[in-house]
Amino acid sequence: MKGYKIIDADVHNEQEDAALLPYLKEPWRSRVAASGIGYAGSGYYSPIGVMKKDSIPPGGGRAGSNPDFMIKQLIDGYDLDYAILTGVVYNISTTHDPDYAAAICSAYNDFLIAEWFGKHKAFKGAMVVATQDPLLAAREIDRVGGHPDIVEVMISSAARAPLGQRYYHPIYEAAERNGLPIAVHPGAEGGGGSTAPTSAGYPSRYIEWHTCLSQMFMAHLVSLVCEGVFVKFPNLKFVMVEGGVAWLPGLMWRLDKNYKALRSTVPWLTKLPSQYIRDHCYLTTQPIEEPDNPQHLIDLFNMIDAENMLLYSSDYPHWDFDSPDHILRKLSPEARRKIFRDNALQLYKLT
Amino acid sequence: MAVHYVLKEEDIPEGGFSLVQVDGREIGIYHVNGEYHAIHNYCPHQGAPMCAGLVSGTTLPSEVYSYEYGKAGQIIRCPWHGWEFDLKTGKALFNEKIRVRKYTVEIEDGKIGILITKSITGSGAIRDSIL
Ligand code: FES
Numbered sequence: 001m002k003g004y005k006i007i008d009a010d011v012h013n014e015q016e017d018a019a020l021l022p023y024l025k026e027p028w029r030s031r032v033a034a035s036g037i038g039y040a041g042s043g044y045y046s047p048i049g050v051m052k053k054d055s056i057p058p059g060g061g062r063a064g065s066n067p068d069f070m071i072k073q074l075i076d077g078y079d080l081d082y083a084i085l086t087g088v089v090y091n092i093s094t095t096h097d098p099d100y101a102a103a104i105c106s107a108y109n110d111f112l113i114a115e116w117f118g119k120h121k122a123f124k125g126a127m128v129v130a131t132q133d134p135l136l137a138a139r140e141i142d143r144v145g146g147h148p149d150i151v152e153v154m155i156s157s158a159a160r161a162p163l164g165q166r167y168y169h170p171i172y173e174a175a176e177r178n179g180l181p182i183a184v185h186p187g188a189e190g191g192g193g194s195t196a197p198t199s200a201g202y203p204s205r206y207i208e209w210h211t212c213l214s215q216m217f218m219a220h221l222v223s224l225v226c227e228g229v230f231v232k233f234p235n236l237k238f239v240m241v242e243g244g245v246a247w248l249p250g251l252m253w254r255l256d257k258n259y260k261a262l263r264s265t266v267p268w269l270t271k272l273p274s275q276y277i278r279d280h281c282y283l284t285t286q287p288i289e290e291p292d293n294p295q296h297l298i299d300l301f302n303m304i305d306a307e308n309m310l311l312y313s314s315d316y317p318h319w320d321f322d323s324p325d326h327i328l329r330k331l332s333p334e335a336r337r338k339i340f341r342d343n344a345l346q347l348y349k350l351t
Numbered sequence: 352m353a354v355h356y357v358l359k360e361e362d363i364p365e366g367g368f369s370l371v372q373v374d375g376r377e378i379g380i381y382h383v384n385g386e387y388h389a390i391h392n393y394c395p396h397q398g399a400p401m402c403a404g405l406v407s408g409t410t411l412p413s414e415v416y417s418y419e420y421g422k423a424g425q426i427i428r429c430p431w432h433g434w435e436f437d438l439k440t441g442k443a444l445f446n447e448k449i450r451v452r453k454y455t456v457e458i459e460d461g462k463i464g465i466l467i468t469k470s471i472t473g474s475g476a477i478r479d480s481i482l
Contacts, residue, residue, distance in 0.1 A: 048428065053430030054430045319432060319433060321431050323398060
């Protein structure tokens, strides 16, 4: 990295369930103490596991659970200016009790503020809200969204319905009111109360599930544009985390083509749909697609000015971590700088 | 060209491995089915510390819906993105052209030696990356 420091838009801090106990009110506290949080995960098996094997802290504990080790391995190891802590608690949105899910999110947000932010100036974070009850989510955004180290609101891409629909709008209204982008992260697709993880239903294996996560993002993105979220909330930004990038040009072309014929069904859209995407959306890079010829990905970026829409992310400490030194090396230095720093600096209002 | 004697045979039991420094590079020596295999602690994909990966067997190419487990103790899986490499050949299981760098092991008088053919300046050549 020459002359600037990197911003990493997706870093997963983790904690034991019991770490949230001091931040939980009853009756939730007793429930978690007795039974753990009880996420409703996707259920798909990977022989690799979720964690990269060299990220277990030397003193033991979960990967990503020890701030000092994260500082050493990630912040200092890759010379990061900022790491956006995204946690894993967004996965709570596939469970069934809206009040419980909201309580877990509040506890995590207080935990994040109390136990991570002070540890290093590089730590900024996503507060999390559950999507089962958007009004509770909006209230939570108003409660903690003003904290100076909170830079976005994280929700799960595993959901009960496409994320553009009016049911979710209170979340977006609150995020806009607090000047925070919404970030969307996958993980529990197919679990609990969420929809099937692919458009075709439930595939048999993790390799299929993981590949098709991009479908989820395509569906949510089309919904967000067509439902007029960016018309209703003109200052709102969205960050599509870990959903892939290479599908975007084709989606923009198809959606724009359809708009020319079907505009009358979405009369609130006064620009081409792709323009709303460019103006309001960011995508994080990891897991970056890796064509045999690296130039092909760069060509694809150039088709949509991707350099203005991408945020570098590592996904530390998860198995599909992308090292900043090893991806996107064929990009121009200017494009690299935007993706590895400037876009995030601007979006998250960092200095 | 030099053989660096780094360990004694009894230092690595069958199924075990040891990480050593030789001529400025980190090399993992694995004891698999009576043989020693030495690999660079550097994954050709994105440079992960390969030797933090787990060693196991794996499923061999097979008919649809049948599973043939083999190469027990002979496959190392990169600790980051899980690419599998054969410790005997250094080759990735999905593509023989992708390899983790292997070093020749020489055993003499119960000592394990690593043959270094090029000085460290030559090792930059393996720092290929995908993008
Ligand atoms: S760094 Fe080894 S598989 Fe990616």
